[in-house]
Amino acid sequence: MKDRVRRIFDRLDASVDALVVANAVDPHLDQSFFYLFDVPSGLFEGSVAVAHRDGSIDLFSSPLEAQSAEEAARSDRGITVHKVERDATPAALGQALGDAKSIALNFAELTHGWFARLDKLRPETSWVDASEAIRKVRAVKEAGEVERLRKAAEIGSKVGVEIPSMLRKGMTELDLAAEMEYRMNRLGASGRSFSTIVAFGAHGAEPHFQPGSTKLEAGVSIVCDYGAFYRRYASDITRSFRFGPADPEMRQVHETVERAQQAALDTIRPGVAAKEVHLAAAKVIDESPFKGRLIHGVGHSIGLAVHDGWGYGPKVEDKVEEGMVFTVEPGIYLPGKGGVRIEDDIVVTSKGYEFLSTAPRGYLEVAS
Amino acid sequence: MKDRVRRIFDRLDASVDALVVANAVDPHLDQSFFYLFDVPSGLFEGSVAVAHRDGSIDLFSSPLEAQSAEEAARSDRGITVHKVERDATPAALGQALGDAKSIALNFAELTHGWFARLDKLRPETSWVDASEAIRKVRAVKEAGEVERLRKAAEIGSKVGVEIPSMLRKGMTELDLAAEMEYRMNRLGASGRSFSTIVAFGAHGAEPHFQPGSTKLEAGVSIVCDYGAFYRRYASDITRSFRFGPADPEMRQVHETVERAQQAALDTIRPGVAAKEVHLAAAKVIDESPFKGRLIHGVGHSIGLAVHDGWGYGPKVEDKVEEGMVFTVEPGIYLPGKGGVRIEDDIVVTSKGYEFLSTAPRGYLEVAS
Numbered sequence: 128m129k130d131r132v133r134r135i136f137d138r139l140d141a142s143v144d145a146l147v148v149a150n151a152v153d154p155h156l157d158q159s160f161f162y163l164f165d166v167p168s169g170l171f172e173g174s175v176a177v178a179h180r181d182g183s184i185d186l187f188s189s190p191l192e193a194q195s196a197e198e199a200a201r202s203d204r205g206i207t208v209h210k211v212e213r214d215a216t217p218a219a220l221g222q223a224l225g226d227a228k229s230i231a232l233n234f235a236e237l238t239h240g241w242f243a244r245l246d247k248l249r250p251e252t253s254w255v256d257a258s259e260a261i262r263k264v265r266a267v268k269e270a271g272e273v274e275r276l277r278k279a280a281e282i283g284s285k286v287g288v289e290i291p292s293m294l295r296k297g298m299t300e301l302d303l304a305a306e307m308e309y310r311m312n313r314l315g316a317s318g319r320s321f322s323t324i325v326a327f328g329a330h331g332a333e334p335h336f337q338p339g340s341t342k343l344e345a346g347v348s349i350v351c352d353y354g355a356f357y358r359r360y361a362s363d364i365t366r367s368f369r370f371g372p373a374d375p376e377m378r379q380v381h382e383t384v385e386r387a388q389q390a391a392l393d394t395i396r397p398g399v400a401a402k403e404v405h406l407a408a409a410k411v412i413d414e415s416p417f418k419g420r421l422i423h424g425v426g427h428s429i430g431l432a433v434h435d436g437w438g439y440g441p442k443v444e445d446k447v448e449e450g451m452v453f454t455v456e457p458g459i460y461l462p463g464k465g466g467v468r469i470e471d472d473i474v475v476t477s478k479g480y481e482f483l484s485t486a487p488r489g490y491l492e493v494a495s
Numbered sequence: 496m497k498d499r500v501r502r503i504f505d506r507l508d509a510s511v512d513a514l515v516v517a518n519a520v521d522p523h524l525d526q527s528f529f530y531l532f533d534v535p536s537g538l539f540e541g542s543v544a545v546a547h548r549d550g551s552i553d554l555f556s557s558p559l560e561a562q563s564a565e566e567a568a569r570s571d572r573g574i575t576v577h578k579v580e581r582d583a584t585p586a587a588l589g590q591a592l593g594d595a596k597s598i599a600l601n602f603a604e605l606t607h608g609w610f611a612r613l614d615k616l617r618p619e620t621s622w623v624d625a626s627e628a629i630r631k632v633r634a635v636k637e638a639g640e641v642e643r644l645r646k647a648a649e650i651g652s653k654v655g656v657e658i659p660s661m662l663r664k665g666m667t668e669l670d671l672a673a674e675m676e677y678r679m680n681r682l683g684a685s686g687r688s689f690s691t692i693v694a695f696g697a698h699g700a701e702p703h704f705q706p707g708s709t710k711l712e713a714g715v716s717i718v719c720d721y722g723a724f725y726r727r728y729a730s731d732i733t734r735s736f737r738f739g740p741a742d743p744e745m746r747q748v749h750e751t752v753e754r755a756q757q758a759a760l761d762t763i764r765p766g767v768a769a770k771e772v773h774l775a776a777a778k779v780i781d782e783s784p785f786k787g788r789l790i791h792g793v794g795h796s797i798g799l800a801v802h803d804g805w806g807y808g809p810k811v812e813d814k815v816e817e818g819m820v821f822t823v824e825p826g827i828y829l830p831g832k833g834g835v836r837i838e839d840d841i842v843v844t845s846k847g848y849e850f851l852s853t854a855p856r857g858y859l860e861v862a863s
Contacts (some may be wrong), residue, residue, distance in 0.1 A: 152802045153689060154522035155604060168705040170690070172802065190790045194701045194830070214810075232607065236523060239610040240602035240626060258608060305680030312673030319704065321521060322538070322686055333562045337536040337685065422558045434520045434540065442582075462562070 129182030129205040131264065136180050137461055138260035144227035146178040146257055147220070149241045157236035158431040163360050164206060168192070168197035173213040178221045185223040187211050217248050224249070232331050233259035235436075262436035265451040266428050272360060273474050273483075276429065279362035280472045280483035282314040282355040287366050287486030291352055291493045294370055294443050300325040300338030307353055316355035320362060321433045324352035329468035331367070334423055334458060338495040345371030345495035348465040349350065354433060361433040363454050364484050365470035371495030380417060380467045381490035386409040386468050387457040388488070391425055395455075395480040396472065401443035410442065420459040428453045429472060451475045476479045496531055496549030499632065503599075504548050506628035512595035512838055513548040514625055515588070516822035517609045525604035526628050527809040529727050532574060536560070541581040545591045553591040555579050585616050592617070599625035603804075630804035634796050635818040640728060641842050641851075644797065645822050647730035648840045648851035650682040650723040655734050655854030658719055660860045667705030668693040675721055684723035688730060689801045692720035699735070699834035701816035702791055702826060713739030714861035716833040722801060729801040731822050732852050733838035739863030748785060748827045748835045755779035755825040756837050756856070759793055763823075763841065763848040769811035776825040777809065785831040788827040796821045797840060820844045820851065 135146060148163060150156045163176050163184055169192035177185040188196040193210045200206040201445075205223050211219050224230065228251070232242065235258035246254065268276065286307050292337045293306050304323040311319065325338040329346035336350075343349075345372055354363040369377055391408035405425040412421045424440035429452055437445060439453065451474070458468030467490075472483040503514060516531060518524045520540050529551055531544045537560035545553040552574045556564040557688045568574040579587045592598065596619070603626035614622065636644065654675050660672050672691040679687065693706040696715035704718075711717075715738055723730040735752075737745055759776035774791040775821065780789045792808035797820055805813060807821065819842070826836030835858075840851040 151603065152800075153798070154524070156522070167707065168703075169703070170705075191703045192701065195704070234608035234611055235519065235606060237599065238603060239605045239607045240624075242607040242610070243602055243624070256608075256611070301680065301683065301685065305677060308680060308686075309673060309677035312669065312676060315669065317669065318690055319677075319686065331618045333536070333560065335536075335538040336563070337538075339535065364588045382734040432520075432522070 128165060130352060132178045132182045132184065133258050133262045134443065135257065138263060139231050139257060140255065143231045143255055144180065144182065144229050145224055147175060147245065148178070148233055149175045149237055151238040151241055155238050157233055159233050159236060159265070161431055162265055164199065165203065167358060173216065174216065175216055175220060177220065179187060179482045183207070185209060187216050187219055187303045189213050217244065221248065227252070229253045229255055231255040234258045234259050235262070245442040249300050258333055265321050265430055266436055267448050268430065268452050268474070272430065273450070273452065275358045275360035275482045276362065276472065276474070279320070279355045279357035279360050281485070282311050282316050282357060282363070283353065283362040283364040284484045284486040285314055286310045287364055290366060291368060294343065294368070296343055296345065298343050298494055299340045300327055300330070301340060303351070303431040306337045307351065311355040316357055320354035324350065326350040326466070328461050328465050332460045332462045332464065334460065334466070334468070343370060347371065348374070348377050348467065350466055350468055352468065352470065360429070360433055362472055363429055363431050363433050363470060364472065365456055365468045366486060367425050367467040367469065367490070371492065373492050377465065378490060380461070383412060383415045383417055384457050384459055384467045384469050385488060388455055388471070391455050391481060392473070393459060395447060395451045395475060396478060397447060397475060399447045401445045403440055403449060404455070405439045405441050405443070405445070409443045410459040411488070412457065412459060417459045420461065421457055422460055423458070425457050426454045447475055449475050449477050496533060496571065499530060500546045500550045500552065502632045503625065503628050506631060507599050507625060510597045511599045512597050513592055513621055514599040514651065515543060515613065516546070516601055517543045517605055519606040519609055524605050525601055527601050527604060527633065529799055530633055531569065534563055535726060537563040543584055543588060545588065551575070553577060555584050557581055557657065572688070580770035583584070585612065589616065592778070595620070597621045597623055599623040601629050602626045603630070619722040633798055634804055635816050636798065636842070638822050641727045641818070641820065643728035643853045644840065644842070645731065647684070647688070647723045647725035647728050648732070649853070650679050650684050650725060651721065651732040652684055652852045652854040653754065654678045656730055658734060659736060659859050662710055662711065662736070664713065664859050664863055666697070666711050667693055667708045669708060672706045673717065679723040684725055686724050687723045690733055692718065694718045694834070696833050697831050700828045700830045700832065701801070702828065702834070702836070711738060711826055715739070716745050716835065718834055720836065720838065722749055727799055729797050729799070730852065731797055731801050731838060732840065732854065733824055733836045734854060735835040735837065735858070737858065737860040741860050745833065745835065746800065746858060748829070751780060751783045751785055752825050752827055752835045752837050753856060756839070757824055759823050759825060760841070760848060763815060763843060764846060765815060765817045765843060767815050769805070769807045769813045769815060770809055772823070773807045773809050773811070780825065780827060785827045788829065789825055789830055791826070793825050796823045815843055817843050817845050821823070
């Protein structure tokens, strides 16, 4: 992916000779490795990409993925695959790096153990943090990336539409999560993009709750936050429901969150600061009876990871750009009672935004 | 988990004042965080544990998981939870670390970005690599950990028994993976422990192949490598099948792998070097017509991660100890034709080993 390498180098100091992206052991893999090398299959533990200023890449791959690496490299002429045993990587790296004096690394996803090994191997090298450059380049998607993200969001949206029909009294949070993930996989996902959140009742007050064996009973609210990977790209969607007798307060909470989401969406266009998107949603919530109950940033970039580089919080000055893909997900959390979050995935267009996720956002009160 | 903290400190230099375990953004979470803090729910991005020599822990958690953190800490009196905004963490950390001069870090799972931030915060500190100590302590499981691993393996084994009945002409690799994952989740898994490998035909020659849209046809071999998470602990099982007309060569391959696995298993007892386990399997394969076709280490530790700290390769001198849990998984890979791998999870006992996974290991030739 010569263009991607060049875009990253454009943001680095002119003195930088090379960029090294190194994977440790699962889950400590640098997702940028798969940005530089678009390979559909393989784990690539211990593999390393050395990218040069001219856009070319030396890729050091273990025998465990040699076949995939070689196939993928055949359609990307900038990449030379070197098949190495994991232990041989440092010596092989030395050759590819030649007399490079200044080498960039992705501090955000490189383990410190890898850094220490590299620093020992090349004690004279000046190491440069490329994580800001990589974050910014990865944030603006190419058309092909948007298509994968759209497909990932479509898979999630179809399942979102089906959630109400899956609800059964007595089912556990884990049961519902299993059903949702199965349907995403049947629709072509290669797996969930993060650990599915299904929170019944008071559990919904915790944004990162993980499902357990709590059973569904009539008269609770439900938060489902989930997403699919499609060809390594993520979706991330939240829908909130009510099971059984309606609750006027939770309905009001949902309506407030809907208005907050729309207010955030209305701000989105190239040039606006990320914090403005957050603040628009926060304002709606803080002017409602639920003041102070939004306890997280209102969105985050998505791409090769579900939390892909940056968030939309009250202090984020980064500007929104055309081609960025991110979530818009205000929520209101009432400890002891539950929560409501609505989360959609959007792509920034030249004049505003377009939804990638399409499931209805309105509050569904499902008969128990 | 005071005992765990103390066991880690026992392996560190007496001058070390504190151990810091810091999470970055998903997937760059240090699994040791969940070793020190046994919390069933929550993602804990950006959260940090500061462990002290007396076994106590200061835990800095974001509001996103505050409820889970506080609940879990109530049953673990050594832990004090500090609820902080992510941005406030450095200042809060400073307080907990006091005048500590020598601080240990888990280089293997800490991002270099986190290290750079800590080093800037405390430029006078001497940083010590605790990854070897942590790896060794985590490798020997407590009874409660073995029970979770056993449950994770049971879930995988039940699904392994069912795989032959799931096979249908025309189904894709992704279809089969979806079905396997669904059944694991229905049996109580909180998800797959790694990206499920389903490889039809020649794909089986690549150990880390990821399933795609290739359809099942009669006359191919199938490799299924998969596992479940149960209460954060992983299983990892591989079974290989033949769909449709038998193939004498692949049957011979399978028999050779079975013998190799048994040879490896027969070496397992406390005190034997890890490399002996590998070499026993490699010898069987290298004395067969498939010499040189074992292209990976014959096993790895499992625990809070599926690749949990170390492997069983030809050069690994570490000694096997009672309470260790690892996989035994020789394979033979024939490029262009396919592969066979058999993988089981075992726990080391005082005299030998016990299987955690139980699905039949024999070669199943399934009618197409």
